[in-house]
Structure formats: structure tokens, C-alpha cells
Amino acid sequence: MSVSADRAAAVRILVRVDDGAFAARLLERAGRPGVRVRVLGVLRWRRLLDTVLSRFSRRPVQRLDPEIRAVLRIGLFEAVKLGVPAPVAVDAVVRLTRRLGKTSAAGLVNAILRRSAAAFEELAAEVTPDVRLSHPAWLAKRWESSFGAATAVAIMEINQQPADTWIWLPRTGGMMPEDLKGRLEPHAWCPGAFRAPGEAASVIRAVHEGLAYVQDPSSQLVAHMAVALASELERPWLADVCAAPGGKVALTAGLTSWERAVAVELRIGRACLMAGNLRRLGRPVAVVGGDALHGPLAPRSWDIVMLDAPCSGTGTLRRHPDLKWRLKEENIHLLAQTQGEMIRGSLQLLRPGGVLLYTTCSIEPEENEELMADLGVPYEVVPLAPLAPPGCSASETGAGGIRLLPAADADGFTFHAVRYNPRS
Numbered sequence: 001m002s003v004s005a006d007r008a009a010a011v012r013i014l015v016r017v018d019d020g021a022f023a024a025r026l027l028e029r030a031g032r033p034g035v036r037v038r039v040l041g042v043l044r045w046r047r048l049l050d051t052v053l054s055r056f057s058r059r060p061v062q063r064l065d066p067e068i069r070a071v072l073r074i075g076l077f078e079a080v081k082l083g084v085p086a087p088v089a090v091d092a093v094v095r096l097t098r099r100l101g102k103t104s105a106a107g108l109v110n111a112i113l114r115r116s117a118a119a120f121e122e123l124a125a126e127v128t129p130d131v132r133l134s135h136p137a138w139l140a141k142r143w144e145s146s147f148g149a150a151t152a153v154a155i156m157e158i159n160q161q162p163a164d165t166w167i168w169l170p171r172t173g174g175m176m177p178e179d180l181k182g183r184l185e186p187h188a189w190c191p192g193a194f195r196a197p198g199e200a201a202s203v204i205r206a207v208h209e210g211l212a213y214v215q216d217p218s219s220q221l222v223a224h225m226a227v228a229l230a231s232e233l234e235r236p237w238l239a240d241v242c243a244a245p246g247g248k249v250a251l252t253a254g255l256t257s258w259e260r261a262v263a264v265e266l267r268i269g270r271a272c273l274m275a276g277n278l279r280r281l282g283r284p285v286a287v288v289g290g291d292a293l294h295g296p297l298a299p300r301s302w303d304i305v306m307l308d309a310p311c312s313g314t315g316t317l318r319r320h321p322d323l324k325w326r327l328k329e330e331n332i333h334l335l336a337q338t339q340g341e342m343i344r345g346s347l348q349l350l351r352p353g354g355v356l357l358y359t360t361c362s363i364e365p366e367e368n369e370e371l372m373a374d375l376g377v378p379y380e381v382v383p384l385a386p387l388a389p390p391g392c393s394a395s396e397t398g399a400g401g402i403r404l405l406p407a408a409d410a411d412g413f414t415f416h417a418v419r420y421n422p423r424s
Helices: 003-018 023-030 033-044 048-053 067-078 086-099 103-124 136-149 150-159 203-209 217-229 247-255 268-281 329-348
Strands: 166-168 237-240 258-266 286-289 302-308 349-361 379-381 403-404 413-420
Touching: 003 023, 003 033, 003 067, 003 086, 023 033, 033 048, 033 067, 033 166, 048 067, 048 103, 067 086, 067 103, 086 103, 086 329, 136 150, 150 413, 203 403, 217 247, 217 302, 217 349, 217 413, 237 247, 237 379, 247 258, 247 349, 258 268, 302 329, 329 349
Parallel strands: 237 258, 237 302, 258 286, 302 349
Antiparallel strands: 349 413, 379 413, 403 413
């Protein structure tokens, strides 16, 4: 497939994302690396690109024709971030503009892009860190308040770097896919996590054959924490109450033996997808479609309940940069209300001595420690810092949990645990 075709496909996807579609879902179907790098690159740098483009456009970028807006963003991204010589990038997208049937706009695209590319470095040096690192102002301000100015900038810098692909291998006995042997790099602190090679064909093949599973080390750590919490129990029962697509419960089921392991997912389509994943991975986990907190699971019966709650996803912006522009601050407060209801429902599943492991891929306190800090009797905080693997960069929260901020080797993630002790 030609580079010009990749640019045209990227324009179509970016227009749909502007209309509310999710980039990850569209890119699953697109498949081509050239499309992926342009779409994710533009979304990652969108605010800075638009800031510079707006200096040389008579109309705000957001009010331009959607296809012309996408063409301008792609052209400037290629010239200033992808290493394409500016004249080549400009000429390519001007020709693309004509092929899209926007011939009358070709001159405008040419003029804006040439000026924007020439002035980009100077203009980028003048703006505030949130603009320079292309994050919403409200999100940068929130992180500065929660973690300090230097850490907020560090988070934004990490988010501007494409994320690596990490996998774990479901087969025991040292079995490894032949075409991955000698090419996998072990993670610094997450046991069993491997960095996959940049070329993805061998990884995709291994995943389809059930010989590998793609999962960020932070997500893998959920399974290791669950196993550590159950280490002193005999014949424990495990319930994952928000389980799709099934990677966490599959890894958990493979790390130790469970008397009973159940994965529940509200949406039936995702439950069916999860069942297929678990079969392919050879994991003896029962799959239930339905609301785990209202019916399918027996209350006061489970030793370990895993709740990886739907959240804002602010720890995963390297992988999903469109979330930056989709998310609003009020969404966090609404999500926290739903998460609180899910926590209260999950607590009812615990048998005496059982533990709820609550996790999110959010780094926001409202979605994490503020929900877990005051559960009160009969629920006791289980400190998680002693259970973290050596070398793990997590910091402790005020509610006994740990938080991983986005880093080069892991997404942002937050973990908390409480034990049900009716005699306390």
C-alpha cells in the first residue's frame, strides 16, 4: 500500500474521530503501520498542531472543512514530528487535497502549511507546557495540583511517546513461539512480561494461536497482586466482576490454582469474546454474561474479588491519545459515582476474610483513593506496597494502595485492596 493511500486513509479516520468515533476501533480495521503512525501522531500532538496552524489561518482550525483540517494536521505532523522534509510533506498533502475533490482549497493548504512548518519551532517555544506537550489545560492543571508541576510535565512528556507492545506467554515449561525466541526483552520489574519486537506480524500470529497475550505490565500486575493476596488461602474462590476482554483473569488463573474462578461481563458480546480468549489461552475460567453485582454471583462467597472498574483512562493516554480530547473534567466526577456503586456491590460478594482488589487505569484521586479511604467497619485496608515486585516504581496512596504513574515501561494504574472482617 502506497504512502499516499496511507495519508488518505488517515484523513478518513481522523474525520470520524472528530465526529466521536474511537481511534482504536477504526485502526483495528485499518491495520497498516503508515495509517496508524499518522492517526495516533496527529491525535497525540493535536493541540500544538492546531495552535500553530491557527496562526496562519484566517479561520480557527476547528471551523475548517473536516477533511481540510485533517489534511493540514497530517501535513504539519509529517513535517515537524515524522521527519519528512517540509517541502515533500506540503507537496504530498496538496496533491491529496486535490484527490479529495477539494481543489479550490489546495492553495490555502499550501500557504498555511509552508508558513506553519517554517515557524513551528519558534512558536512551540513560546507556549505553555500544556500546549507544547499537547494536553488539555484542565488536565494539566489537575495533575499539577495532585502531583506537583514537575511531575505533571513528566507525565505529559511520557504521554507524547508511543507505547511499546508488551506480552505474556500462557504456556508453561518455557515454551515460546519459535519466531519470537531470542527477540523478547523481559520487563524490569513485572514477572513474565516481555517487550515484543517492533515488527508485529510474529506477535499477531502468536496471539491468534494462543501462544501470547498482549497486555501492558501495569495490567499484568493486577494478576500478580491478586495471587499475592490469595497466597495464604487454601482452595480460594476468584471472581472478576468486570472482566472483558479477559486478560487479567486469564493471567490470574494461570499463576496459581483456584478452587473456582468466574469472569463476569455485563455486555454479552464482550462476554462471548472473552470466552473465546480464555479457551484459546487454555484457562479454566467460567464466563457469565450479566451484571455481577445484581444476581449472577452468590454473596458472601468469594475469597478474591477483582474489580477493574470502567474509568477515565488517564493512565493510558500514550495508547489512546484521542481520550485527551474526548474526556471532560465533569466526566471524572460522574465516573467516580458509578465506581463507588460498583465498589459497594463488590464488597457484598466477599466471604469473611475475603479481599476486594480494586484497580483502575486512571491516576485521578477521585476515582481511586478517595473512594477507598473511608469504607469503615467491617472493611480493613490491605497495604499493597509490601506486595509490589522489587524495582516497581509505584508510590503509596493515602488509602493504602499504590499508584503507577505513566512511564516508559508501563501505563498509569492505581491499586487498592480491602478485607472483609465482620468481627472487627
